[in-house]
Structure formats: C-alpha cells, structure tokens
Amino acid sequence: MIVIDYKDHRSLYQQIVEKIEELIAQGLLKADEQLPSVRQLAVELAINPNTIQKAYSELEKRGVTYSVKGIGNFVSSDLENVLEKRKQTVLQKLGDITHEVVLLRIDKKEFLNECSKFYEKWKEE
Amino acid sequence: MIVIDYKDHRSLYQQIVEKIEELIAQGLLKADEQLPSVRQLAVELAINPNTIQKAYSELEKRGVTYSVKGIGNFVSSDLENVLEKRKQTVLQKLGDITHEVVLLRIDKKEFLNECSKFYEKWKEE
Amino acid sequence: MIVIDYKDHRSLYQQIVEKIEELIAQGLLKADEQLPSVRQLAVELAINPNTIQKAYSELEKRGVTYSVKGIGNFVSSDLENVLEKRKQTVLQKLGDITHEVVLLRIDKKEFLNECSKFYEKWKEE
Amino acid sequence: MIVIDYKDHRSLYQQIVEKIEELIAQGLLKADEQLPSVRQLAVELAINPNTIQKAYSELEKRGVTYSVKGIGNFVSSDLENVLEKRKQTVLQKLGDITHEVVLLRIDKKEFLNECSKFYEKWKEE
DNA sequence: GTGGTCTAGACCACA
DNA sequence: GTGGTCTAGACCACA
Numbered sequence: 001m002i003v004i005d006y007k008d009h010r011s012l013y014q015q016i017v018e019k020i021e022e023l024i025a026q027g028l029l030k031a032d033e034q035l036p037s038v039r040q041l042a043v044e045l046a047i048n049p050n051t052i053q054k055a056y057s058e059l060e061k062r063g064v065t066y067s068v069k070g071i072g073n074f075v076s077s078d079l080e081n082v083l084e085k086r087k088q089t090v091l092q093k094l095g096d097i098t099h100e101v102v103l104l105r106i107d108k109k110e111f112l113n114e115c116s117k118f119y120e121k122w123k124e125e
Numbered sequence: 126m127i128v129i130d131y132k133d134h135r136s137l138y139q140q141i142v143e144k145i146e147e148l149i150a151q152g153l154l155k156a157d158e159q160l161p162s163v164r165q166l167a168v169e170l171a172i173n174p175n176t177i178q179k180a181y182s183e184l185e186k187r188g189v190t191y192s193v194k195g196i197g198n199f200v201s202s203d204l205e206n207v208l209e210k211r212k213q214t215v216l217q218k219l220g221d222i223t224h225e226v227v228l229l230r231i232d233k234k235e236f237l238n239e240c241s242k243f244y245e246k247w248k249e250e
Numbered sequence: 251m252i253v254i255d256y257k258d259h260r261s262l263y264q265q266i267v268e269k270i271e272e273l274i275a276q277g278l279l280k281a282d283e284q285l286p287s288v289r290q291l292a293v294e295l296a297i298n299p300n301t302i303q304k305a306y307s308e309l310e311k312r313g314v315t316y317s318v319k320g321i322g323n324f325v326s327s328d329l330e331n332v333l334e335k336r337k338q339t340v341l342q343k344l345g346d347i348t349h350e351v352v353l354l355r356i357d358k359k360e361f362l363n364e365c366s367k368f369y370e371k372w373k374e375e
Numbered sequence: 376m377i378v379i380d381y382k383d384h385r386s387l388y389q390q391i392v393e394k395i396e397e398l399i400a401q402g403l404l405k406a407d408e409q410l411p412s413v414r415q416l417a418v419e420l421a422i423n424p425n426t427i428q429k430a431y432s433e434l435e436k437r438g439v440t441y442s443v444k445g446i447g448n449f450v451s452s453d454l455e456n457v458l459e460k461r462k463q464t465v466l467q468k469l470g471d472i473t474h475e476v477v478l479l480r481i482d483k484k485e486f487l488n489e490c491s492k493f494y495e496k497w498k499e500e
Numbered sequence: 501g502t503g504g505t506c507t508a509g510a511c512c513a514c515a
Numbered sequence: 516g517t518g519g520t521c522t523a524g525a526c527c528a529c530a
Contacts (some may be wrong), residue, residue, distance in 0.1 A: 099243075300505080
C-alpha cells in the first residue's frame, strides 16, 4: 500500500503523510477506518518508528486523522473537509507552476494543451 | 534585481539559483552577460560570499552559466538549450500536479478552467 | 580505502570524488551500499566535514550516489548507467590525448605500441 | 592563429601556452621565429597583457622559447629537444588515461580499437 | 580585482 | 546518530 522511495527528494515522513492523503483521496481509506499501528507500519516499511510517529502526528495536525489513546489512529470522520483542504493545497501548487509557465513565455494554447494531455494520461491509469 | 525572502522555505542559495534562472527566462539576463561578482552580490544581499559561491557553482553545473577564473561568471551562450531544459523541468512538475488533481477526482473542465484563470492572472503581472 | 595526497594537483574534494568513482568502477563499492558518514570520513581523513560534504554533493549531482536525509549516502542503484557515463568521459579524454599525439606526428604503430604497453603495465597491478 | 575559449576549463594563460606548443609541434612556428609581442597579442586576444606575459614566462621556463631583452620572444633554436619533452608529457598523460581505462575493465581489444579509430580521425583533419 | 577551496564552528531537520 | 546550510575568515591562482 505504501512504498518508500529512498531516492525521492522528500523526507521519509513526508512521503508517508502524502501517500496516506492520496489513499484517502482515492477512497482506498475510508472515514473512521483504522490506520496500521506505528510499530506495525515501522516493521513493514523497515523504518524507524519515530518516523512513522512523526508522520501520524503531522496527519493529525492537518486534521486528516485523529488518534485515540491506547487504541490507534483513525481516518477523520469528516472526509469532505479533508478533501476540500487538500484540494486547496493542490490548487495552490498548480498556481505556482502556472507562474513559472508564464515566466517561460509558454503559449497559453500550448499550456492548456499540455494540461489536457496530462489529465487524460493519468485518468487512464 | 534579486530579493532574498527569509520566510521562504527554500534555502538561500536555492532562491538565488532559481531567481537567476527566472531572470534569464524573462530575458532580463542575456547570453554571455556578466553576473555580479561573488563578493559584490554578497554585499548587496548581506549574505556570506560562500553562499553566493554555492549558488554560482550550482548554476554552472546546470549549464546555465560558465565561470572564467580571475574574470567572473557569465550567462551561458547557449540560452536556447538552457530554456528548453527549464521547460522540461516545469512540464514535469505540471505533470506531477495533474496526477494529484486526477487522484482528487477534480473534473477535467474545472481543472482546465483553473489553469486558464491562473494563466491570465500571472500574465497580467 | 581512500588516501589523500597533498602533493596531488587536484583539490581535496575532487580526489575524494574521483577515488569513490574508481572504487565503484573496480566493484569495491556496490549498488545501494552505504558510504561512510560525512563526519566519520572527515575524522578518518583528518579533513573538514564541509569538504567531505562538498565531495558527496558532487557525487550526487553526477548521479553516482544518492543521499537520504537523516540516514546517509548510498551508491546509486543504477550502476550500469554510472559506469557508462564514466566510460564516455574517459574515452573523451582519450580522444583529446590522441589529437595531441597526432599533432606531434607520432607514428601510428608507435602510438598503438605505447597504448598496449601501458595497458599491460596497469593490468598487472 | 590563437583562439581563446572562455568556456574552456583551463586558465587563459595555460590555453596560450599549450596552443603555442601545438603550433610548434605542427611546424607552424619554426626555430628562432619571433612570437608576437606581448602588447600586440594582448590586443589581438582582448586579454590582459599580464596574462600574455605569464604565458611567455611559462614557455621560457619550459625551454620552449627564449626572450631577448628589448627585442622580443623567440621559438627555441633546439626544436628537437622541445618536441622530445612534449612527447614525454603527452605519453605521461596517455599512461594516466590508460590506467583509468584498465580500472573501468575496458577490454584490451576494444581499447586499442578506440585508439586506432581516434588516430585515424585526427589524422584526416 | 576575480573565482575557488578549505577550515572551524554553529544550527537545523530528520531518523 | 544522519545530511545540509550558513557564517566568518583565511589563502591561493589567475587577470
């Protein structure tokens, strides 16, 4: 479910955070579903438990999950809110990239064309 | 010309590298034009010369500039190549973002609409 | 494993970079093997950690190694690619030298003879 | 006759030294022939006269040229000696490259084949 | 003056 | 523990 890529430029805990957010966006993790325990995931990914802990704390801080002491971590009940926040983040990044596109003087037509092609490509997978 | 933003999440030398690449993309720095000297820019930005040096080395490794010992650093003669590379990088990032957009099940029409709006917004500035 | 030669005309960090590339070419460092930590190697070679850092950054930029924050530096997984690049560089240098040989009007037979002798000499070591 | 390449990794004075040695090897500069004056060459190459001076001093130190005070710099009378020294230098470099070739485990047959191909290529020019 | 290397030492995020 | 960034300051070759 989660694959760590050591050559990724992002830190390990960030990869976990983003991967879990993606799984939720894809509907593979549902509201109030329990996440694997810190220890279990640490063993599974062959990673330091502190790193998993940090990822889970970050997710909780973002409101994506909630923790119940002594029991575990769960996906938020209010998925709509979570997805809306994530959408804002992604659109923010899209805006930044578009800025770079404009600075490079890429034609609007070409730009939209690329966007469309990328969209179709990912849609198929 | 170059402004350092201490709140930026990027490191100082990275900000310099990317800012200079932008200035080239915008045509404000031309082929074979001389960059400010390491020491001069260090004073101007109130930054340690080593940090400027690191930024200039990075630019040279990327093929964006070349340095002549005892004389200075210059914008690459082959700007076309530089801009093409940068375009590839930006498109790569655009593709990644689009992937996230698709995972979030954002409608294609809405997506392209956002792209278009962002483009117009930046175009005006 | 790595020996610094202060009489060498190359800078310290360059010697380290090239030595590590050689160790990989010789098969003494294998794919995904961990390199000594920056601090450890610094102590071992009695060199400032910044210099080791610079060497490791250079290796990463060349695609020879990759680094994982908080864990360490590792030899690239795609050694084939690394070795192929290195081979291209060496052949390039060989071509340059051959140009000088031709300019000096050294006989082809003599040239190939020298090449052969050198090859045998290094082969034995 | 002499072209300075600012993108060359070698320093300006080194480029001049090596270019003049090449011209001698090619027979384009003959024994006791006068070199252009420091000032003249400086203007021609749009370079600091100190740089030309340094190149000429280096050539004299190597025994490639001699200077007559108040008159100018001249190619050595004993070209045979000059060429022999240069040959030794070039062979030394060839040996170093061959070492790298062996470390890369390039086949002897392939190596000699490359040498031969390079030789023919430069011979034609 | 120019770029480039190196040391010493501090500080940060991450595992 | 790990890598990475930055400052302060020195020194070198080169133009």
